[in-house]
Amino acid sequence: MNTSFHIPVSVEWNNDHIKILNQQVLPQTEEYMELRTLHDVHEAIQSLKVRGAPAIGIAGAYGLAMAAAHYETEDITEFIALLEKDTGYLSSSRPTAVNLNWALTRLNRAAQKSKSVNEAKTELLHEAIRIHTEDEEMCRQIGEYSLTLLHAEEPVMTICNAGSIATAKYGTALAPFHLAMERGKQFTVYACETRPLLQGSRLTVWELEKSGVDVTLISDSMAAYTIQEKGIKAIIVGADRIALNGDTANKIGTFGLALLAKAFQIPFYVAAPTSTFDFSIDSGSDIPIEERNPEELKSIQGIFTSTESAKVFNPAFDVTPSNLITAIITEKGIVYPDYRKSILKLKPEA
Numbered sequence: 491m492n493t494s495f496h497i498p499v500s501v502e503w504n505n506d507h508i509k510i511l512n513q514q515v516l517p518q519t520e521e522y523m524e525l526r527t528l529h530d531v532h533e534a535i536q537s538l539k540v541r542g543a544p545a546i547g548i549a550g551a552y553g554l555a556m557a558a559a560h561y562e563t564e565d566i567t568e569f570i571a572l573l574e575k576d577t578g579y580l581s582s583s584r585p586t587a588v589n590l591n592w593a594l595t596r597l598n599r600a601a602q603k604s605k606s607v608n609e610a611k612t613e614l615l616h617e618a619i620r621i622h623t624e625d626e627e628m629c630r631q632i633g634e635y636s637l638t639l640l641h642a643e644e645p646v647m648t649i650c651n652a653g654s655i656a657t658a659k660y661g662t663a664l665a666p667f668h669l670a671m672e673r674g675k676q677f678t679v680y681a682c683e684t685r686p687l688l689q690g691s692r693l694t695v696w697e698l699e700k701s702g703v704d705v706t707l708i709s710d711s712m713a714a715y716t717i718q719e720k721g722i723k724a725i726i727v728g729a730d731r732i733a734l735n736g737d738t739a740n741k742i743g744t745f746g747l748a749l750l751a752k753a754f755q756i757p758f759y760v761a762a763p764t765s766t767f768d769f770s771i772d773s774g775s776d777i778p779i780e781e782r783n784p785e786e787l788k789s790i791q792g793i794f795t796s797t798e799s800a801k802v803f804n805p806a807f808d809v810t811p812s813n814l815i816t817a818i819i820t821e822k823g824i825v826y827p828d829y830r831k832s833i834l835k836l837k838p839e840a
């Protein structure tokens with residue numbers, strides 16, 4: 491393997507602050523930023539400087555632990571109340587990816603078990619570090635299970651960026667490609683550009699090129715023709731929130747790819763850690779879908795591509811019904827229908 495290739499990561503804890511790769515300016519600029527306050531973290535998540543369900547959870551966890559380290563109270567009850575207030579603020583940064591709430595809930599539970607403020611401050615940072623290191627291992631496992639389903643000689647398609655920079659490392663949907671590359675095996679990946687924020691053309695192409703994986707960019711509208719002409723053998727995507735019945739929220743455009751997979755009778759895989767499952771909701775209709783600023787659709791990098799007066803519908807995610815999903819690949823194994831039954835087995839002990 492060419493030693494210049496490497497698998498990029500996007501979030502790091504740096505003693506007393508968070509260091510992130512600013513995904514808003516990739517691929518033209520590889521800029522690292524320091525996040526030192528809760529507002530810094532909220533803004534970075536909301537503006538997609540840090541993005542991707544698992545990476546949002548990791549950054550949110552470090553952000554809450556970092557903020558709590560500066561609480562001045564010595565009263566544990568007051569400390570917990572402050573933590574709950576900051577948790578609510580941070581949770582509001584992006585509503586769809588369940589990993590943010592999942593991570594912040596873990597930190598609140600860790601603090602609630604603490605007997606003193608000092609113990610709570612230590613436990614919060616330790617829990618954030620655990621979430622970060624666990625996610626890397628979960629992603630690597632997802633990659634291993636994915637490699638039992640995907641074969642390097644068969645071209646595959648993906649959308650958005652469910653990659654190493656959207657997680658601790660390796661990614662979810664992109665994990666098999668990075669792992670295969672580490673073992674000298676080359677996948678042929680077709681990446682949809684993923685309008686309007688272009689996570690595919692800006693981030694997935696950049697990330698896979700860094701890692702030496704063979705990636706070809708297509709526009710979202712080219713997906714059907716590409717499947718037909720390039721003989722795509724499978725589609726694999728990430729997830730932001732998976733309901734008990736297997737309905738999956740992911741980047742806008744995913745539902746359309748699932749319909750194409752059905753039409754072309756090729757497998758459609760969702761790759762996600764169990765931290766992306768929301769065991770409190772029955773179906774996809776319960777998943778909040780973030781609608782974003784209309785400007786994101788009407789312009790690109792400040793240049794209007796429609797009229798300034800154009801009305802816009804700009805959902806950042808859609809929900810793929812579970813009947814279009816061939817299997818869900820998790821770090822605990824591959825989940826098949828009947829999804830409600832198989833997903834319930836993944837539910838952590840209370």
Ligand SMILES: CSC[C@H]1O[C@H](OP(=O)(O)O)[C@H](O)[C@@H]1O
Pocket residue numbers: 541542543544650651652653656657661662663689727728729730740741742806
């Ligand atoms: C493993 S990342 C999961 C998921 O998050 C991305 O959304 P966004 O770019 O808005 O943060 C995308 O839907 C990925 O598939």
